Amino acid sequence: MDQIPRPARAADRSHAVVIGAGLAGLTAARALADAYDRVTVLDRDTLPADPAPRRGVPQSRQLHVLLARGAQALEELFPGFLEELLAAGATRADTQGEVHWYLDGHLLRPAPSGVISYGASRPRVEHHVRARVEALPGVVVRERVEVLGPVTTPERDRVTGVRVRPRADGAGEAGGAGEETIPADLVVDASGRGSRAPAWLEELGYPRPRQTRVRADVVYVTRHFRREPHHLGGRSGVALVPFPGLPRGGAIVSEREDRFAVVLFGLLGEEPPADEAGMLAYAETLPGPDVAEVLRTAEPLNEPVRMRYPASARHHYEKLDRHLGGFLVTGDALCGFNPTYGQGMTAAAQQAIVLRTLLARNRDRDRGRGRSRGAGGLPRRFFRAAARVVDTPWLLAAGGDLRFPEAEGRRGPADGLLDRYLTRYRAAASVDPVLGRTFLAVAHMLQPPARLMSPGHVLRVLRASGRAGGPVRTES
Ligand SMILES: Cc1cc2nc3c(=O)[nH]c(=O)nc-3n(C[C@H](O)[C@H](O)[C@H](O)COP(=O)(O)OP(=O)(O)OC[C@H]3O[C@@H](n4cnc5c(N)ncnc54)[C@H](O)[C@@H]3O)c2cc1C
Numbered sequence: 001m002d003q004i005p006r007p008a009r010a011a012d013r014s015h016a017v018v019i020g021a022g023l024a025g026l027t028a029a030r031a032l033a034d035a036y037d038r039v040t041v042l043d044r045d046t047l048p049a050d051p052a053p054r055r056g057v058p059q060s061r062q063l064h065v066l067l068a069r070g071a072q073a074l075e076e077l078f079p080g081f082l083e084e085l086l087a088a089g090a091t092r093a094d095t096q097g098e099v100h101w102y103l104d105g106h107l108l109r110p111a112p113s114g115v116i117s118y119g120a121s122r123p124r125v126e127h128h129v130r131a132r133v134e135a136l137p138g139v140v141v142r143e144r145v146e147v148l149g150p151v152t153t154p155e156r157d158r159v160t161g162v163r164v165r166p167r168a169d170g171a172g173e174a175g176g177a178g179e180e181t182i183p184a185d186l187v188v189d190a191s192g193r194g195s196r197a198p199a200w201l202e203e204l205g206y207p208r209p210r211q212t213r214v215r216a217d218v219v220y221v222t223r224h225f226r227r228e229p230h231h232l233g234g235r236s237g238v239a240l241v242p243f244p245g246l247p248r249g250g251a252i253v254s255e256r257e258d259r260f261a262v263v264l265f266g267l268l269g270e271e272p273p274a275d276e277a278g279m280l281a282y283a284e285t286l287p288g289p290d291v292a293e294v295l296r297t298a299e300p301l302n303e304p305v306r307m308r309y310p311a312s313a314r315h316h317y318e319k320l321d322r323h324l325g326g327f328l329v330t331g332d333a334l335c336g337f338n339p340t341y342g343q344g345m346t347a348a349a350q351q352a353i354v355l356r357t358l359l360a361r362n363r364d365r366d367r368g369r370g371r372s373r374g375a376g377g378l379p380r381r382f383f384r385a386a387a388r389v390v391d392t393p394w395l396l397a398a399g400g401d402l403r404f405p406e407a408e409g410r411r412g413p414a415d416g417l418l419d420r421y422l423t424r425y426r427a428a429a430s431v432d433p434v435l436g437r438t439f440l441a442v443a444h445m446l447q448p449p450a451r452l453m454s455p456g457h458v459l460r461v462l463r464a465s466g467r468a469g470g471p472v473r474t475e476s
Helices: 023-033 068-077 081-087 122-134 197-203 276-283 290-297 344-368 378-401 415-428 433-443 449-453 455-465
Strands: 015-019 038-042 091-094 099-103 116-119 139-142 145-152 159-166 180-183 186-189 210-226 237-240 248-256 259-266 305-316 327-329
Touching: 015 023, 015 159, 023 038, 023 068, 023 122, 023 139, 023 186, 023 344, 038 145, 068 081, 068 116, 068 344, 081 091, 081 116, 081 122, 091 248, 099 433, 116 248, 122 139, 145 197, 159 186, 197 327, 210 378, 237 290, 248 290, 259 276, 259 290, 276 290, 305 378, 327 378, 344 378, 378 449, 415 433, 415 449, 415 455, 433 449, 433 455, 449 455
Parallel strands: 015 038, 015 186, 038 139, 099 237, 186 327
Antiparallel strands: 091 116, 145 159, 159 180, 210 259, 210 305, 237 248, 248 259
């Protein structure tokens, strides 16, 4: 790994570099723009001018939903963002009132909840976030630049920049022209699930962060359909959540008023087919009729696209006792979740808010001491704070997956008891709408999971679970 001397601060105004122009990189850039004179976001992809899927983000062809907490976080980072998204054709829905949820095969009792999610394609969300970021003073997004690794001081105690090389347009290969070093005071790795940060750190003599993995082996098949007013009885979407005994599910999201994204997925060896007849047959085995109905009656707009997601993976940078100064990791590169829970964009935006708060605190403190700002000590504080943000979605996703006896991962001693309670909870939520509302508020990260176990909720579960019928079944 190259080493170059630290750039002279007087000549070079403070500069932060972000690796990756996905949701995590762009939202991190938003946070950095308040604290650094210049922010450069580098991506190896060609970034489309219109909202379109791209090679470096294979999940951009798959169904995405923006959870309620994620919508709030993006609005906090970019005031007016949600109105802008809606004006561009995205939809909003009360997730309990306008979406049918099937939990363990029970239809969650529909009722207005105030838990509001947004339907928009992943490229659409990125397109608007990127436009906002590019409009910030001092921020530049550079495409077709591949980051090869960090550059450090000779002592290897802090980053001084990144080594990069150009990529040829669309070819996915090195462009041939030479490598260069881009000097930086801070480097944020937001390069997604394939992040090389653990290997980079190891090469520099730092410990590799420990990794927790929960293997659920998810296979997604997404296809888009024309949405007409009669579909789903006018509702906005559907979510059929897999459960032990039926490790398959599906979902429908209105990406626009006239367009559905429909996904079928399987876990732990279950794989939805990617042909029309096979998809319909698979959908007919789900405990609610909604997905099969749309597949049967709506006009397809494209071909089905398949994607495999082997495991949720969390990298414990917060547990390291030594950090490379000025080097942070965020988004999927820090923690990637089983996508069926829809949490990744929300967690990325929340981490950006954490970063913004820490940088503001640094600035105030340094100003108080009459010092110029710097990134010293930031990694430790950031990784600890980001770990707290990630704890909740991780608990929900990893905990949900570990309900399946076949899922590989470490289980806690109380998991069995908790699982039995939550199984009764899901059944009871088909009767008591308050239980449904809390369940969705937790799933959308508006409330902490402990809320599900409050004395009032335990009482409601005891009362309602006796009245819950059996799981909804589709006709075979
Ligand atoms: C099938 C699927 C469905 C999902 N559904 C949802 C959902 O419904 N809701 C939700 O919130 N989240 C969902 N997610 C997760 C969500 O897409 C991501 O968590 C979110 O977009 C944040 O990703 P990211 O920015 O960290 O990484 P990415 O989106 O992977 O972006 C990484 C970027 O880094 C660039 N890059 C990589 N290496 C380099 C390098 N060396 N140099 C330069 N650039 C580099 C890539 O080109 C890419 O642009 C889903 C994920 C999957 C896989």
